[in-house]
Amino acid sequence: MIRFFPLNFRSVFKCLILFTIFHFFSTPAFSNKKNQTNYKVQSLSVLKRILKKSIKRNCRKTKKLGFMAQSLTVGDILYSHFAHRKKIPASNIKILTSIASLFHLRPEYYFVTDVYSVSPLLDGVVRGNIFLKGYGDPVFLQENIRELVNKLKLKGINKITGDIIVDESFFDKKRYGIGWKKNNNLKTYMVPSSALSLNFNSVLISVDPGKRNNLNAPKIRIDPSSEAIKIKSKIKKDRYTKSSKLTFQKVFSKNKKDIFLIKGKIPLKGNIINKRLPITYPSLYTAGVFLSLLENNSIILTGRIKIGRTPNHANLLVRHSSKSLSSIIKTMNKWSNNFISEQILKTLGAELFGLPGTSKKGLKAVRNYLFSIGISKNSFKIFDGSGLSRMNRITPYAMVKVLDHAFHDHRFSSDFISSLPIYGIDGTLRKRRRLTKDEYRVRxxxxxxxxxxxxxxxxxxxxxxxxxxxxxxxxxxxxxKRLAREVTKYLQLFDRSLHKKGKSIVLNIKKRKKISKTLIKNNFNKWHRTYKPRLY
Structure with a gap:
């Protein structure tokens, strides 16, 4: 018997392991994928228990977390964890900025950028100065300023016998928010704000190494070109370096011009290196681009660029109108653009409380909105519109209440909800792992x-x-990230029966309709009758 049935204990042990693994994964929880996707959280008590376990599993220090979930349909609070403690919200402050701006300015509001002149146009010549005035357009891009120049050319203008006067008086001269840590940072998420801005107040610098055996200095391009930007290069070509090692520094600003120093080593042959850098003087940079486009379109300017104000009796030559506020807010929230939020905040202050538009006036408008929906002043502290300041504070309870009122205000609820990123699909949430097969359930x-x-x-x-x-x-x-993924997944799978709460749902809907009607009635005078900007 021993001869025909040898005992190889190693092979027997391997077979046992394979058998247990096969048996484990053949269970219904793993074999049937439908059971996984059709899993439901069918009661509030089960949801609370699951969320509590998830918080304990993902948080070593639970006091560091503030969390609240509420049913906006029924009105009851599903779960609360230190929801009345103020926390730093970071870019969640943009929720307050976007809702307050939609509430006060209306979704159809748009921004303009104008070109004025004092003297009339005679035989293709503007005799005197032209005035380039901005009204805080946050999405004024290179193609838009090119359209302005093309409109001037189509008007028949060939010569301007004066200067380009840059007017940024719609905003104040403070470029950065309260509590921002600048420290000569060259990151494009922290750029200065101005009433006349271009390309999110940043410039693209390209370094081209050239052909293989070309030992000449690399070509450096500025896009778009402006006389307000200067480059100093200390780049060396080295045959022994395989990858580019470049550093970009802002040396100093002389005569209100940005001077960037580029130094380092690059290989003899390589790819073009692109670097986007913030600028210091937005209005002069925009005017410099405007001047270069005038030259490209054969429009002669005899003067130079100056800073000033547009006189009241000036005549409008051409105008550029931006997209609607709702589409601009969609860009802001999808990609968490800090520059757009600060521009909108100052515009809010200028439109509601007069010129010049400041961050303080804009924050006053945001606070007035929060007070109007019943949020106490002890629940928040806001110092900017983007969330870069670490001085900002808000409670999860106040944040959910803002989301609740935004959802039930029919005038802009669809515009706001569509501006939020979709989990695992687009925006800042595009790289998150999909929750279940049902998509588009989390914004x-x-x-x-x-x-x-x-x-x-x-x-x-x-x-x-x-x-x-x-x-x-x-x-x-x-x-x-792990905690957020689990929480949103369990909330998505929440599937309690609403038949028992039918009466309370009807009462809740009636109550919410009454709240929205009183809100609209009380704030009707603040709601602008026109979506056009006030042109001071």
């Missing part, structure tokens, strides 16, 4: 700073309820 705004992670928005659950939630994490005690 939320992200927020990041050093030691700060936040996510606030809406979840459309299985049973048709709309849930509002806010996750604010301050400190390194929680796994932010």
């Amino acid at each position: 939320a705004k992200t927020g990041y700073l050093n030691g700060v992670s936040s996510l606030s928005g809406y979840v459309f659950s299985r049973n048709g309820e709309i849930l509002g939630f806010s996750i604010l994490i301050n400190g390194n005690g929680c796994k932010g």
Whole structure:
């Protein structure tokens, strides 16, 4: 028997391991994928228990987390964890900026950029100065300023016997928000604000090494070209270096011009290196681009660029109108653009409280909106419109209440909700792992700073309820992305029966309609009758 059935204990042990693995993965939880996707959280008590376990699993220090979830359909609070403690919200502040601007300015509001002249046009010549005036357009791009120049050319203008007067009096001269840590930072997420801006107040610098055996200095291009930007190059070509090692520095600004120093080593042959850098003087940079486009279109200018104000009796030559405010806010929230939010904040201050538009006036408008929907002053502290300041504070309860009122205000709710990134699909949430097969159920705004992670928005659950939630994490005690993924997944799978709560839902809907009607009635005078900007 031993001869025909040898005992090889190693092979027997391997067979046992394979058998247990096969048996484990052949269970219904793993073999049937439908069971996984059809899993439902069918009661509030189960949801609370699952969320509590998820918080304990992903947070070593639970006090670092502030979280709240509320049903916006029924009105009851589903879960609360330190929801009345103020936390740093980071870019979740953009939720307040966007809702307040949609509330006060209307979704159809648009920005303009104008060119004026004092003297009339005679035989293709403008005798005197022309005035380039901005009204805070946050999405004024290179192709838009080219359109302005083309319109001037189509008007028959061939010569301007004066200067280009740059007018940025619609905003104040403060370029950065309160509490920003600039420290000569060359990151494009922290650029100065101005009433006359171009390309998000940044410039693209390209370094081209050239052909293989070409030992000449590399070609450096500025896009778009402007006389307000100068480049100093200390780049060396080295045959022994395989990859480019370049550093970009802002040396100093003389005569209100940005001078960038580029130094380092590049190989004899390589790819073009592109670097986008922030500028210091936005209005002069925009005027410099305007001047170069005039020259390209054979429009002669005898003067130079100056800073001044447009006289009241000036005549409008050409105008550029931006997209609607709702589409601009969509760009802002999808990609968390700090520059757009600061421009909108100052525009809000200028339109509601007069010139010049300042951050303080804009913040006053945001606070007035928060007070009007019943949020106490002890629930928040805001110092900018983008969330870059670490002095900002808000409670998850206040954030969910803002989301609640925005959802039930029919005048702009669809514009705001569509501006939020979709989980795992687009915007700042495009790289997140998909939650389930059902997509487009989570729309939320992200927020990041050093030691700060936040996510606030809406979840459309299985049973048709709309849930509002806010996750604010301050400190390194929680796994932010993992916790947010689990929380939104469980909220999405929430599928309680609403038959027992039918009466309360009807009462809740009537109550919310009454609230929205009183809000509209009380704030009707503040709601501008026209969506056109005030041209002071």
